[in-house]
Amino acid sequence: MHRKSHCNRRHFLRTLGGIVLTGATFPVMGSAGLFFTKGNLMENFEVNANYEPGYIKLHKEGTLKARADVLWNMMRSCNLCPRDCGTNRIRGSRGDCNANADLEISSFAPHFGEERELVGNNGSGTVFFTNCSLLCVFCINYDISQMGKGRRQSINDLANMMLTLQRIGCHNINVVTPSHYSPHIMKALDIAAGKGLRLPLVYNTCGWEKLDILQLLDGVVDVYLADFKYADPQAADTYSPGAYSYPEITQTALSEMHRQTGTPHVNEQGVVHKGLMIRHLVMPNNVAHSEKVMQWIGNNLPKDTYVNIMSQYTPVFKASEYPEISRRITQQEYNTVIRAARNAGLTNLRLQGG
16 A cells, blocks of 8 residues: 555565675674675765764763663663563563563664665664564564564674674664663763764664653764654553553653754755654554644644654554454555644655555
């Protein structure tokens, strides 16, 4: 029912092993481990000299390391996400997100399936983390987010991945499903900054983020790429079990993300290097109350807030157990959400369809 100009995330993860660019060799880490693929190292690539990520200054001050230590200590009785499970991840116990203190990564590589304003010509430098705190019953990457498909890596490994993505020409470092590994990301970022990392950091999140954690990320994150999945707490609790607080917490989080980064700023290549970008996935039978999502954005954030209205809902994982979401959406359902966004006065929409 809809046309897509780029591959979706699941297809990207399934085909990582086939990425071949002609020329030099660079490493790509998939769920089977670190492997090498031949590729052109993006000739004439230069880090944007007109923009310096805020984490550079924080690294030089020692603030980045100090904040990383604060986040790390929070894993002793983990309250990094709104589940506040209190698990001692440092001692090896796994929290509600199924993560302990070991860093587990599914893959890293240039990604061309994200928003075009992040992909540019050379791709978004994505790092896909294993496990997730939201536990959506319809997750398209359930084998990674809930079945733990990935490999244990060190913080130094993560820092080297970031530097590799910069070296091969990616426009940014895009950390996907980062909340439960925010201490590891901060530590790796501190190491990588000391070795020359200068790319903007994209925090690619489900949106269900605690205010106190976001405040520790202030000045560290350049771009927030955040979902706003549900406006209804009962829907959140049903389709992301235990996430009854999702609408309230996500609304607070989005306001803070905007306070920190504002509406998107683009460089001379048209690639976003700072700002808040919101995604909303349209679901069957309007179970997410999409019109309320659009109304809240229109009433509480600038009218030119970047909003990607996504049509690619796919009934996978446990979706068949919920008859109301066991099908794809219709064109009419998608168009209804577009009208709601326009009625809310939103002017910076990214649409899929046709």
